[in-house]
Amino acid sequence: MALTLHYHPLSSYCHKALIAIDELGIAVDMQLLNLGDPAERAAYLQLWPTGKMPLLVDDGRVVPETSILIEYLQRHHAPAGRRLIPDDADAALDVRLWDRLFDLYVMTPMQAHTSDLLRPEADRDPLSVTEARGKLLMAYELIDRQLDGRHWITGDAFTMADCAAAPSLFYAVTYVPLPVERTRLAAYFERLMARPSVARTVDAARPFFQWYPGRAGLAKRFFDPEAA
Ligand SMILES: N[C@@H](CCC(=O)N[C@@H](CS)C(=O)NCC(=O)O)C(=O)O
Numbered sequence: 001m002a003l004t005l006h007y008h009p010l011s012s013y014c015h016k017a018l019i020a021i022d023e024l025g026i027a028v029d030m031q032l033l034n035l036g037d038p039a040e041r042a043a044y045l046q047l048w049p050t051g052k053m054p055l056l057v058d059d060g061r062v063v064p065e066t067s068i069l070i071e072y073l074q075r076h077h078a079p080a081g082r083r084l085i086p087d088d089a090d091a092a093l094d095v096r097l098w099d100r101l102f103d104l105y106v107m108t109p110m111q112a113h114t115s116d117l118l119r120p121e122a123d124r125d126p127l128s129v130t131e132a133r134g135k136l137l138m139a140y141e142l143i144d145r146q147l148d149g150r151h152w153i154t155g156d157a158f159t160m161a162d163c164a165a166a167p168s169l170f171y172a173v174t175y176v177p178l179p180v181e182r183t184r185l186a187a188y189f190e191r192l193m194a195r196p197s198v199a200r201t202v203d204a205a206r207p208f209f210q211w212y213p214g215r216a217g218l219a220k221r222f223f224d225p226e227a228a
Contacts, residue, residue, distance in 0.1 A: 003077065004029045006044065006055040009205045010212055012107060013066050014054045015167035018204075020070040020160060022197035024078040028056075067099050070160050084160040094154045098161035101142070102153075106168035109135040113175040117213035136176040140185055147184035151191070158195065166192040170202065174217030 005021070005028045007014040021028055033053055035041045041051070048055050048064055056063040056072070063072045074084055085092050109132035116129050143165075146153060153161045169189055178186050192198050202222065209215055209223040 002059045003027070004031050004057045006031045006033045006047075006053055006057070008033050008035075008053060009208045011053055012110065012167040012171050013052070015170070015201050015205070016066045016163050017054045017056075017069055018201045019163045019166055019195075019197045020066075020084055021073065022200060023084055023158065023163070024070075024073055024082045026073055026077045066164070067096070067103070067160065070163065084158075084163060086157065086159070091154070095159045095161045098146070098153045098159075099164045101139070102161060102164035102168045105135055105139040105142070106172050107164070109133070109139070110168055110172040110175060114171070114213050133176050136172055137179070139172075140176075140178060140182050143188070144182045144185040147188050153188070162192065162195075166195070166198045167201075170222075171212075171214065174212075174214040177217075 003026070005014075005017065007018065007030060009032070033040065033044060035044065035051065035053075044055075045051050047057070048062060050064070052064065054066065054069065056069045058072075058076070063069050071085055074082070085095050112128055112132035116124055119125075143153070150156075152158050153165055165188075169185075169192065173189070178189065193202070206223070209218060210225070210228040212218070212223075215223055215225070
């Protein structure tokens with residue numbers, strides 16, 4: 001198959017890409033990446049030196065970075081009528097803005113929590129975790145405000161920005177739960193989780209949640225330690 005996605009089922013950015021692939025209705029050959037294996041890591045770094053996943057390879061063409069990868073798939077492989085970035089230039093800007101905001105202000109501070117948990121106890125950095133927590137609370141307020149009168153983050157259509165929202169929020173709330181007053185965000189979170197592309201992505205990750213460092217914060221409907 002021409003299209004190969006290098007991914008890991010626990011990775012939030014891989015979830016973003018997988019949700020988009022599902023929404024766009026594109027068949028992709030899935031290549032599970034184990035960066036913990038030194039030989040696999042070395043081979044992957046040859047392919048893409050940042051070592052970040054996911055990575056799409058289309059007949060030898062390397063397509064990194066989820067926002068670019070999604071736009072590339074829409075442009076070159078999506079069936080007619082399937083879109084996650086609208087044609088209208090201003091509407092597309094709005095989608096790209098919210099995609100950036102979720103990546104920079106939800107994914108990044110969420111990942112800071114995970115990184116800290118992955119460090120040896122002696123190397124933990126409570127200050128960076130406190131800062132990350134503050135950023136998440138700021139982002140929750142910003143998103144809650146944006147959701148006033150909107151079903152999805154930029155309006156009536158589910159877009160690339162919602163693909164970024166679902167996994168970033170899914171993992172962020174395991175570290176910093178949504179404050180009770182963020183009612184619009186809480187309702188949006190439920191809409192995201194009920195979206196079939198998101199539900200399928202979460203379902204595929206279920207067998208792996210037992211290895212997620214923040215699993216103690218996962219709601220029981222997503223992960224039941226006693227059943228693992
Ligand atoms: N800006 C990148 C971020 C990708 C990213 O941070 N991926 C994480 C997994 S969620 C990763 O590859 N981590 C492995 C590492 O840093 O070694 C994108 O949008 O694709």
